[in-house]
Amino acid sequence: MGWVHHRRDLGGLFFIDLRDKYGTTQVVFRPDDDQELHAKAGELGAEYVVAVRGEVSERPDGMVNPDLPTGDVELIARELIVLNASLTPPFVLKEPVKASDELRLEYRYLDLRRPHMQRLIEARHVAAQTTRAYLTEQGFTEIETPLLAKKTPEGARDFVVPSRVQPGKVYALPQSPQLYKQILMVGGCDRYFQIARCLRDEDLRSDRQPEHTQIDFEMSFVTEDDVFAVAEGLMQSIWRAVRGDELTVPFPRLPYRDAMLRYGSDKPDVRFGMEIVDLTDAVRESEFRVFRSTIEGGGVVRCLNASGCAVWSRKDIDTKEELAKKWGAKGLAWSKVEGAGLAGGISKFLSEVEVAAIIERAAATDGDIILFVADKETTVARVLGNLRVVLRDELSLVSPDDFAFTWVTEFPLFARNEETGAWEAEHHMFSMPREQDLKFLETDPGRVFGRLYDLVCNGFELASGSIRIHRRDIQERVMKVVGISAADADRRFGFLLKAFEYGAPPHGGLAPGLDRIIMLLTGEDGIRDTIAFPKTYRGLSLMDGSPSDVEQEVLDELGIALAEKRGAAPGESGE
């Protein structure tokens, strides 16, 4: 039984590729065997669901298809039952599929029949089962936390659910189980995990969805080393189960500062070198005014060695400069490496000593091109970090089958919101400050580093976590820095602060994102197809048409009046 994948008419014979989840089998209807059966087969269209009975027979010479697991046999049909007809599918279920994303999402049930989609679903299943087995073996207990929850801030907007029985009140859908998992530690649960749905009303990108899934875990009486060891074992077992790959552990650790300096990113792709090189002290006195004045103004000068790229034309360089400007740089200076010296671009402004320093630090050799950015440190990091990734792709420096995991550690606890100037939690406000920085909490929040860490792989943030605050006084001080008053803290997080006063143990945890893990494991570009029923960038489910209008009775029951009838939502043209 299965679907009619394809029908071919050949010299009076009908050949059908019968497909199910496990593959395809060729079925032959011969007019000489049974006229009526043959005529019936002639009516079958693509995606009809049929049952066929017959004899499996070796294919005649010259008809064997070595590319197909069933390619040396065929089924000689003796009986055919049409279990269901199908309208003509809006796209052909062939790999690679040639339909638009919109069409695939609207007809998701057809799209899911494709072997490619079946492989993704299977990979996700294997990863989830492996997670459960591994964490159980490590002594973790799977515990569910509420979906109708108290607001849990993770830096996004909440989806809210109005309560009918408590008029005027709302639940929030959890942005993560963060607060509940911490309360579970106070509840003596010691090692918790959950494959948890996290719901965030945020603007979507290719690796974001309004609902995503985390492998959420939390442990009591631990330090970073304990959390890392569990996560490393987890990644090892998942990679082994899904890909048969053996990951080397422990994963290297990279302090946030070094990541920004060397890779210009807190989620560096360390599969290739081409590291950013700091030149600030070497060009402090430079004749080249841009360098000198930037450094005098507190900025930095750094460069990338685009190895072997001296062949670039002026136009190639201009394209890179446009990118740099788009990312916030004022310009992109360059020099080509010729023999043991520099030529072209800004070379004429550089002294011999400067040239020697640049060549040595950038390990430059004949045929390379050096790209310089002089600006505020954050701008330089962003521009050279982005440029490094563009060069990675242009020069094919990496393979999607290589995986390089890194822990990024020692993040600052707070980041300043560039627009409002207010301090915000870098990760979330439940992360423990480093002991030695506690004294700066009130006086200089920018100097406080947190016991927080990310697990990064191939340029993606795969997991975030921290050792948590487990004391009310520290939690209140941190909340104050991010602008939450004592009264506000009590109203929003009183239950957590109260729990901390009843013997909360030290604890910490992590939450690897399952969708991104599947994306990496399967070589997908985004997370969308790792999810059976994803939303579009505008948060729409094109198959079932959600979100949808709500009936007046429902609103009345909830005591909700809409401010005005909103116009039609923007369509998907921006996809």
Ligand code: ASP
């Ligand atoms: N709840 C955090 C997040 O969703 C992860 C963690 O700190 O465990 O990013």
